Amino acid sequence: MNAHPTPGDATTALASSRQRTLALTDCLDEDELLRQHSPLMSPLVWDLAHVGNQEEIWLVREAGRLPALRPDLDRLYDAFRHPRAARPALPLLPPDAARRYLRQVRERALEVLDAAVFDTEDGRSADGQDPLLARGFVFGMVAQHEQQHAETMLATHQLRSGPAVLDAPPPPPAGPDATALPREVLVPGGPFTMGTDTDPWALDNERPAHTVDLAPFWLDTVPVSNADYQEFIEDGGYADPRRWSPQGWAHRQRAGLEAPLFWQRDGRAWLRRRFGRTEPVPPSEPVLHVCWYEAEAYAHWAGRRLPTEAEWEKAARHDPATGRSRRHPWGDADPAPDHANLGQRHLQPAPVGSYPAGAAPSGARQLIGDVWEWTSSDFLPYPGFTAFPYPEYSEVFFGPDYKVLRGGSFGVDPVACRGTFRNWDHPIRRQIFSGFRTARDVTPGEAR
Structure with a gap:
């Protein structure tokens, strides 16, 4: 990442993270996504909706100051409230609903990105700019968060039994x-x-x-x-x-x-x-x-x-x-x-x-x-x-x-x-x- 990221860099990072998330989940059927393959890991469907919830919190609400889409999901997908071993018992969004939620959040997030100002022409952050938005930090943070979950989901794939899908x-x-x-x-x-x-x-x-x-x-x-x-x-x-x-x-x-x-x-x-x-x-x-x-x-x-x-x-x-x-x-x-x-x-x-x-x-x-x-x-x-x-x-x-x-x-x-x-x-x-x-x-x- 160069010293002065552009909106294009943020767009690429967000698109790449979503592509990775979907590649790791679309290859499995609903039962495999809902199953907990190890008590060390969440069901993959939890990760799927969790990355969307974090994107909604930080890009849609905090950075964009837009109305909440699904505030009812905040407690459900709070990683500190629910240990991994307990997550299969939660009323999680089923896979298709989780994917719809991801698409809705991303549409709003891209609206926020379209309106964002990363830097002034000389590379400095704009005066009075929200530090979340300075040099596109919050977009990079959300992309990194999703990619970190992609690695976690890859570890879940390694732990799962059954035929190879990757x-x-x-x-x-x-x-x-x-x-x-x-x-x-x-x-x-x-x-x-x-x-x-x-x-x-x-x-x-x-x-x-x-x-x-x-x-x-x-x-x-x-x-x-x-x-x-x-x-x-x-x-x-x-x-x-x-x-x-x-x-x-x-x-x-x-x-x-x-x-x-x-x-x-x-x-x-x-x-x-x-x-x-x-x-x-x-x-x-x-x-x-x-x-x-x-x-x-x-x-x-x-x-x-x-x-x-x-x-x-x-x-x-x-x-x-x-x-x-x-x-x-x-x-x-x-x-x-x-x-x-x-x-x-x-x-x-x-x-x-x-x-x-x-x-x-x-x-x-x-x-x-x-x-x-x-x-x-x-x-x-x-x-x-x-x-x-x-x-x-x-x-x-x-x-x-x-x-x-x-x-x-x-x-x-x-x-x-x-x-x-x-x-x-x-x-x-x-x-x-x-x-x-x-x-x-x-x-x-x-x-x-």
């Missing part, structure tokens, strides 16, 4: 240099700018920009692969409490963890289930569907650690040649297909070492796309944080109960993925498209 071509193979990459890259110490004050559609938890001073560290060049993770399994990693934190070991025992979610043994080999298909686990792909405790245990087994959130962002954004922080690892340009695996184009991670055009100045690859990467950090506010436009987006989640994930997965859209974007979840979660890479401190005598 299909996509595999990602391209890694280039010839992938096997020659160094295992780790050195990220120099010193200050860098973390977060942003300038990205027009950045969300509240990405702000404000602030300086963080880090010691030098080593970071894996690529995410941990399935082959790497199988070594941990075969070495008894799941059976050795010395590899786990006390909390992690207690969870491993309680949940019966023995391998990543959706893996199963087939003799000496491993198979996985992926969107209704069973296939061999590809050794060169980043490991997927592991929780934070599993990532932590692997890192300890490997004699390493998970990077902090600040370390991850410095490796992804800091350019030592200029001293500035980029929007993405490759620069400020929007993601292109040769930069990263995003947007549900492939429905699986690309092999490790892919996307050399998307490499960061540090030399690390695939920091954006493929898999969300667990960090060691709790989800906390940045210094000077201000909730906007409502505390329930970020503020209510701050604290030690949530760990930060960075980078985005193949299931996330580019509009909801950038070098400053912060995701978070409970450390036990595995249904999300999560992987990781490891880090280590620079030891005395190593290059600095």
Whole structure:
């Protein structure tokens, strides 16, 4: 997204998010949309109407000051009022009614967009402009919200049983240099700018920009692969409490963890289930569907650690040649297909070492796309944080109960993925498209 989005950018973002929502729901019959495929997830029909309700609240009512279309739906589709496990018992809109509601809301939202003024000619926000409308923020927020639900709905598809209904071509193979990459890259110490004050559609938890001073560290060049993770399994990693934190070991025992979610043994080999298909686990792909405790245990087994959130962002954004922080690892340009695996184009991670055009100045690859990467950090506010436009987006989640994930997965859209974007979840979660890479401190005598 450029620094000064246009109404055309907002139109494109809203249309793309709706196209994704419908593609993930129109492929299933009414029974499948109404069913709860896992207590961890909502019925897909709930997501379908929820994104419309949020669009009505923020674009039609708040930004457009237009009369409410369906105020009776606000409580029904309030994510904080009804936990996911309880949503099937609610009087939800049936699929056809939900789709009609989406169309009605979008018609009104586009009326608001047609009348909106994003910026003055010199790129500044108009004097006295509602901050929701400045640089089209509210349109970007709503598009991101719907795309985030599209990734959640994709996770529901992965959890559902039954025949496959989604299909996509595999990602391209890694280039010839992938096997020659160094295992780790050195990220120099010193200050860098973390977060942003300038990205027009950045969300509240990405702000404000602030300086963080880090010691030098080593970071894996690529995410941990399935082959790497199988070594941990075969070495008894799941059976050795010395590899786990006390909390992690207690969870491993309680949940019966023995391998990543959706893996199963087939003799000496491993198979996985992926969107209704069973296939061999590809050794060169980043490991997927592991929780934070599993990532932590692997890192300890490997004699390493998970990077902090600040370390991850410095490796992804800091350019030592200029001293500035980029929007993405490759620069400020929007993601292109040769930069990263995003947007549900492939429905699986690309092999490790892919996307050399998307490499960061540090030399690390695939920091954006493929898999969300667990960090060691709790989800906390940045210094000077201000909730906007409502505390329930970020503020209510701050604290030690949530760990930060960075980078985005193949299931996330580019509009909801950038070098400053912060995701978070409970450390036990595995249904999300999560992987990781490891880090280590620079030891005395190593290059600095």
